[in-house]
Amino acid sequence: MTTGKLWSVLVLCGIGLLFFVNRSFVESQKTDALWPLRSFTAINPTLVTNTKHIVIIKGMVFDPAELHVHKGDTVVWINKDLVPHNITDFPKNRWTSGTLALSSSWEKSISNTFEYYCSIHPTMKGKIIVDP
Amino acid sequence: MKTFKINTMMLLFVAALFSMPTMAQNKTTPTLTDAEIASVAVTANQIDVDYGKIALKKSKEAEIRKFAQTMIDDHTSVINQAVALAKKLGVTPKDNAVSKSLMDDAKKTKMTLDSKEGKAFDKAYIDNEVSYHEAVISTVKNVLIPQTQNAELKDLLQSVLPILEHHLHMAKNAQANHKM
Numbered sequence: 001m002t003t004g005k006l007w008s009v010l011v012l013c014g015i016g017l018l019f020f021v022n023r024s025f026v027e028s029q030k031t032d033a034l035w036p037l038r039s040f041t042a043i044n045p046t047l048v049t050n051t052k053h054i055v056i057i058k059g060m061v062f063d064p065a066e067l068h069v070h071k072g073d074t075v076v077w078i079n080k081d082l083v084p085h086n087i088t089d090f091p092k093n094r095w096t097s098g099t100l101a102l103s104s105s106w107e108k109s110i111s112n113t114f115e116y117y118c119s120i121h122p123t124m125k126g127k128i129i130v131d132p
Numbered sequence: 133m134k135t136f137k138i139n140t141m142m143l144l145f146v147a148a149l150f151s152m153p154t155m156a157q158n159k160t161t162p163t164l165t166d167a168e169i170a171s172v173a174v175t176a177n178q179i180d181v182d183y184g185k186i187a188l189k190k191s192k193e194a195e196i197r198k199f200a201q202t203m204i205d206d207h208t209s210v211i212n213q214a215v216a217l218a219k220k221l222g223v224t225p226k227d228n229a230v231s232k233s234l235m236d237d238a239k240k241t242k243m244t245l246d247s248k249e250g251k252a253f254d255k256a257y258i259d260n261e262v263s264y265h266e267a268v269i270s271t272v273k274n275v276l277i278p279q280t281q282n283a284e285l286k287d288l289l290q291s292v293l294p295i296l297e298h299h300l301h302m303a304k305n306a307q308a309n310h311k312m
Contacts, residue, residue, distance in 0.1 A: 082292065
């Protein structure tokens with residue numbers, strides 16, 4: 001191979017390398033350009049995974065007795081009391097969890113605001129409020 | 133000198149006045165060990181389970197039957213917890229003056245309940261539930277909790293109090309509906 005040809009190969013390799021590096025740079029810029037958008041989608045509440053909330057039943061009360069959630073969230077009631085309880089729609093008894101034994105739990109997907117109580121111990125009351 | 137004598141006598145009189153309730157309390161409050169306290173807790177709960185079973189046998193009133201079933205379920209659940217804790221702590225519930233006195237009173241009450249029928253039974257049952265829960269709450273608060281040594285047993289007794297208070301509230305509501 002002559003020196004001239006060698007130079008030509010080297011120059012072509014150089015151009016190829018420059019093109020490759022430049023392309024990667026453009027891509028990384030594109031990625032960076034997307035970053036604020038991704039960050040925006042991550043905090044957009046309509047795209048966030050639904051949250052699970054916990055209500056503890058102990059000492060004959062629902063804790064918290066009043067809970068604010070978003071539509072589609074799930075509420076889990078855990079019975080940590082010494083006696084069985086239930087979670088029942090108040091005042092119309094349209095639905096119920098059935099008896100919740102000790103240390104057991106029950107969950108419900110929330111679509112609207114409602115009040116509930118324990119039909120075994122009727123003074124135990126709670127409320128789930130769906131925030132707009 | 134005369135004033136000093138009068139003052140001393142007055143002080144002694146005041147001291148005597150203040151010491152009277154303490155003496156009375158010492159005389160009436162029984163001293164119990166944790167094993168005896170566990171026995172009182174189990175006995176007190178079992179007695180109300182038994183009253184509930186009598187009510188299910190004798191009453192036709194829906195409110196009375198629902199209340200009786202709740203008493204059976206709740207007090208059985210508390211007994212199970214108390215027995216499990218006693219086992220865990222290696223404590224064998226031990227009969228004592230308080231648990232014996234509870235059983236003697238329960239024997240008399242069961243005889244009274246057995247002798248009544250219909251509305252008279254419903255009234256006698258619910259009246260007894262009010263007074264029994266009041267007495268048990270007072271015993272748990274003033275005798276059992278202050279004397280319990282083990283922290284877990286004390287916690288259990290403290291957790292039982294809101295249940296008993298809730299039962300009392302339910303019993304009073306039912307009592308208001310079954311006045312004769």
